[in-house]
Amino acid sequence: MKGPAAHWHDEPTDFGQMGKLPRGHGVAPAAAIGSLNITSATTDEELLDLPWHLALEDWPVANLAALPRGLSRHIVRFAHLSGSVIAVKETSEHVARHEYHMLRRLQRLDVPCVEPLAVLTGRRTADGSELDPVLVTRHLRFSLPYRALFSQTLRRDTLTRLIDAQALLLVRLHLVGFYWGDVSLSNTLFRRDAGAFAAYLVDAETGELYPELSNGQREYDLEIARVNIAGELMDLHEGGLIEEKIDPLATSERIMDSYRKLWAELTGKESFDLGERWRVNARIRRLNELGFDVEEFTIKTTADGSSIQLQPKVVDAGHHQRRLLQLTGLDAEENQARRLLNDMDAYRADNNPDLDQELSAHLWVRQVFEPVVRAIPRELQGKLEPAEVVHQLLEHRWYLSEEQNRNVPLAEAVQSYIDNVLRHRRDEAAFMLQEDSRPAGPPRPDTGGTPPASRPDGS
Incomplete structure (x- = not known):
């Protein structure tokens, strides 16, 4: 320079x-x-x-x-x-x-x-x-605004997943003391995450950071979210861009329920008898399943020592992301990481159960993840990010094996996925969109939903 x-x-x-x-x-x-x-x-x-x-x-x-x-x-x-x-x-x-x-x-x-x-x-x-x-x-690569996440009409289950992702983002923001002040689907970007969506804040001009938010601040942010999402859904409804049977007002209420359930699980107090101490580990497992790590608990016993009161004090998001990154060096969204880890565990159980976990993870990367990514034709590599491709391929293989009542080899499943699913998806890395934000073309195939954690063959 x-x-x-x-x-x-x-x-x-x-x-x-x-x-x-x-x-x-x-x-x-x-x-x-x-x-x-x-x-x-x-x-x-x-x-x-x-x-x-x-x-x-x-x-x-x-x-x-x-x-x-x-x-x-x-x-x-x-x-x-x-x-x-x-x-x-x-x-x-x-x-x-x-x-x-x-x-x-x-x-x-x-x-x-x-x-x-x-x-x-x-x-x-x-x-x-x-x-x-x-x-x-x-x-943010492979991300889209909510209005671009449909082809003809936004289906109820897709809308539900969007609002759940928005609620999770709001919880994560509130946990660190961030008051958003303008919560809406429009101020959020979404990336596909193994049948769900991961939400990212894209507009912070009204936001403020505090050491901790009061209940009033959290509830006001939540009310803003409810009102804004209702308005956005009404706009889509009037344009015929969501299913007729969807009630925008009732649907917008979902963010209230989703947020409160998640907030209670992450921060709520739990009391149980002294003999039920196993519930401490059960609470940790539930939080891990939600994608959060627990760094510290506050545990109090009653004066007579007959019961325990438990409350998570510090929780960090990204439990599965961190484990996947530690084992393989792969960076993925939380649900993608959970799905890949499940397949990695199945691969180890089927092929080398006595091998060290890290060594088996690196074998999985070389024999499953990398071959799948390399098999994607160059012209299709912008369709989805690699972790999402592998997740969808694993689902596709599981369904093929179930349908045909046989263990479909990985190479055969990859070719079937490329020809029957991936080629028909729009390119989410560089998606052309008209000014009215309504994409053209046939509806995309949807591989939403998650099969059981184990599949016919982890190899």
Whole structure:
């Protein structure tokens, strides 16, 4: 990088003297380049190649990435940057900086959210007119806004999974003390997660972090979620984009029930007799099944020593993700990780039950995971992320074996999955979407649902 050293990390930087001009869009005026200030969490100098001297709505098509956009009160565009895709949002300087720093803090707390990259201020047009500052975030690969998660109509079970994912995200945010203030499906991105969905916060401009949230703050966030989701579902209902039999108001209530059940399981007190101490481990197992690890319990006994009161004090999400990463180095969503771990355990039991767990896990990666991923034709590799492909393949193989009453070999199942399922899915890594957010084409096959943890053959 030519010119004086730039302070990229959380320091506003004036690039006016660096001689770096946008390529492919004409030369930006010196005044526009000279006024630009960037607060950035990345050292990617190609940020300077983008046409910051143009309003977002006037950006050249050559810069833009054709990806689905959710509903937003701001102008948002997706653009190419160093082989990846970024989201650029025009807003005020105060809002952009607040959201940038809030997202960075949430990332440090390991909360599912988009990655903040930069805030740019001091933007000017060729004639010197001021332009709105922008917030730049990295696009979450294989994620989609909720309106893009259907082909013709949004089915009830898909909608239920979306709302459950939203409730889990809200619980995770509240556990770390984050008050969202604008909870909605529109402010969330969703990734497929082994028959369910994983939700990621994408808009934090109204959010605030506290040491701990009061019950009133949590309930107010929950009420905002209920009202916003009801409105979003009414909009879809009027457009004929959800099944007629779905009641938007009744369906929006699901987030209240889902949230409260999960919150009670994670934080609620439990009392039992001293002789029922096995319930401590039972509680841990239930939390693990929900994807949470327990770091500490608060246990109190009654004065006469006849009963115990138990309450989880600290819980961390990502139990199965961490185990999979530790055993194999694979990074996956929570439900995907649970499914892959189940297959890994079945593989070990069927092939090498006496082998060390870690060694068996690496054999599974070499003999199951990697061959499946390598077998996917290049033109289909953008359909789904690898962990989701392997999960769906394992389900497909299980159903084939059950249907044909035989152990279908892995290679045969892979070819069947590619030909009969994967080829007919739309490309979720780079999905073209019309401005009305309604995709064209035939309905996609759905492999939702999870078979038993064990399958005919783990190999």
